[in-house]
Amino acid sequence: MRRKLLGVILAVCIGWFRAEALTAGFIKSPLSQMKLIEDNAELDCEVIGNPIPEVQWWFIEGEEPIETVTQLFDGAREDRVHINATYINHATSTLVLTNLTLNDTGVYECRASNDPDRNDLRTPPKVKWIRSQANVIVFEHAAITTRPEMVSDQNQTAATLTCNLTNTDFTIKGYYWTHNGKIIDKSKSSVGKAYIEHEIAKIDYHSSGLYSCVFQTEPEVNATIEVKVTPHVVAYKHSENANEKDKAVLICVSHGYPLPTDWEWYKLSETDAAKKIPIVNGTDDKYEIKNTPNKTTLYVKNLEIDKDMGIYLCMGTNDIGSGDDKIQLRVRSQLAALWPFLGIVAEVIILITVIFIYEKRRKPDEINDGAAPLKSNAATNHKDKNVRQRNSN
């Protein structure tokens, strides 16, 4: 009896742990998309089932009934097709088409099955496999003419950027402009114009950068115009103070587009205002220059009052021109802070001496004043207490 019970419990447990068989079903289907040439397309497919289903990708060209159906494998179409599949808990498969061509237009089908007889040649695939389709349409590049193609004239103070979408395949629902990736306020419009303009009132380091006109089509197309200026170089602090034998840190930053490709530091000669003495990184362990595209840092070590004090020039250069700024370095003597310090220490010593002398001189009087009243106070207290207690009785 006990053995039977055990057997039943065991069977229930095993049955509970072994999951039920489940036919395959899509939990994620591939989505239709419209892309431009040379772009990439990604189709996702996720299927659950028990046992874990197998997933295949097929490409259908043409109209029924003359349609050509081809299976896609990883590396097909001259390695432009990549299939990434995982079969843990459920099946997922991602089809990536890179460097799209017009011939990639068509219907892509995700097929899944966990039927053990799925590859039986006697039954048509439609019976054993579940399928989900997605349309991929590849468009020619939009032809956008930009005028001007690039703004780099130093003499130009203002500019009008224009974009003209000549490709009539697209239906334009609207447009907007971006500056360095951020949408420009008030440039957004829902008018379907093919020819759009944007005005830059003043060309300076604020307004320089990458401007993009974006047409809201399916898919979105855009073109970029570069507005370049000379670097706007500014020193963190125009006046730096440092201590002798210590190190000084001189910093310059640059704003504007494009950022400097080269940074240079010079020390201006005191005698000849035009003469610049270049500073090279690593000269006898005195100078160290650290550069990033928008910031340059000069470390001057082991400062000497006579040699290192003066005006330093930082210069940033890009392909348009260069900008610079000056920093004045003052070197303080090491002993500069010593005098106030000694002065204060002297004051402290004098005050302490005065206080202690005052105390010693007063002390004999204080002791008499202190002890006598204490004694009498205590006695009075005691007597008062006794008197009070007696009276209260």
Place this chain on the structure above:
Amino acid sequence: MQKRGTKANMPPPATTNLGYTPPDGGWGWAVVFGSFISIGFSYAFPKSLTIYFKEIQEYFSISYSQIAWVSSIMLATMYAGGPVSSILVNRYGSRPVVIVGGLMVGVAMVTASFGTTILHLYLCVGVIGGFGLAFNLQPALTIIGKYFLVKRPIANGLAMAGSPVFLSTLAPLNQFLFDHFGWRGSFLTLGGVMLNCCVAGSLMRPIEIKMKLPVSKTTDENNAGELDVTPQTAESKQSGCAAKINQFIDVSLFKHRGFLIYLVGNVLMFFGFFAPVVFLAPYAKHQGIDEYSAAFLLSIFALVDMFARPGTGLVANTRWIRPKIQYFFSFAVTYNGLCHVMCPLLPGYSGLVVYAVFFGLAFGMVCALLFETLMDLVGAQRFSSAVGLATIIECGPVLLGPPISGLLVDIFMDYKYMYFACGVMMLAGGIFLFIMNYYNYRWLEKEQTQRKVEGLEIGLANEEDKDNEEEIKLSTEEEEK
């Protein structure tokens, strides 16, 4: 009770167990001045160092949080060093400890000015400087209790006023030093400035008390409380290691009801105490107010604080408030909490100005009474140990408060929840103190009447003994004659 002070002006008699009458004046005011300096340096100095942080951060190429550790370590050591300070004060008195503390900070700053890594700054400014400031704070507070009794609240209020005064002075001074000498030169000069703590210490003349005669007359079991029960009698009741620790610091305080109430109430309060000060300027800037006006808010706050502290001391000294000073303190804490809860409701810059004024008043009130109430509860004799134990336990909420509030601001992206939280913590502390002190006063009165009854009985017995003694003496004298 002394006939000198008015009876109604005094706190419950259990706390006046000094064994002598404090001078309440004379050299005491010089001592208050010395405490003013010491307390001022202790509280204001760590905060004023923040001016140098940006420069030091660039110099050593470190992040802001790494440099902020210097201030945190200094504050933490200052609070944690409380018990050490108490032990030393119990042993050697206030003056030597303050002088040593001043020397420590001075040497620490001078050494720091030659530092080559951030670790040097952590050690010198943070650890040694922190201990030096701890050695300044506790003794300064303790010695006030030794010199004042009747006018103690005023003395405490005046001494605590040192904190805002020094903060207002040190901040521009540090800026000036920094512009002229850079951070290294400034640290050197500040080392000299901190040596003035030694001057403050030299002012703290120890009280010359000849305790032998009074004590011998009252070492009977009569614990009327007026005259001292010396720590030695208390110790003999405990055994072994507890007695050893008690020689240094009075750990039996943890059984003291008043002390425990004070501790719990204060721990609650400190969670929300400092954060609003830290975040006042950022909150103002968040509202869109420019930097200078935001800084001006802090100046208003400091100015009101400066006058609120002695003012509170004066008020607390009056004969209506002094006996029930614990209620006054609870009121101050609750009022503080109310200010914070109301703050988010006040609109615009003028609202913030009003808040700054009321908050300055509240902050000053609490600070002025903070240690006065502790003295009132445990008595001047045990105050030194009490304040040491209290500061090390308060260390936690004081240091955790601002970062937790900062976390609240970051999570909700809004300052008002932080203000609500701080207000609620303080209200909780205030209400707790109110209720518990109500009971404490009742119990103290009961104990007092009990002691009076016992005192009567034993006093009578004493009187009879005395009469007998005198009769015997008289009779012997007569015999001799």
